[in-house]
Amino acid sequence: MSNENRWLLPEGIDELLPERAGRLEALRRSLLDHCETLGISVRGPSARRIH
DSSP, X not given: OOTTTTTOOOTXXXXXXXXXXXXXXXXXXXXXXXXXXXXOOOOOOOSSOOO
16 A cells, blocks of 8 residues: 555545534534434444445
8 A cells, every 4th residue: 555545534534623523423412312302222333244
C-alpha cells in the first residue's frame, strides 16, 4: 500500500471533526432515548454477512 492511499477511509465512511462528531453523537443518543420512551427496542445490525 502506498503512502498516498494509506489514510483513505472506505467508501461511505465520512471523517468528522470532533465538534461535529460530538453533536452527531448527542443527536444519536437523544434519538435512541426517545425510542426507548416509546417502547421501541433498537437493535444493532445483523451479524450475517451480505455478499
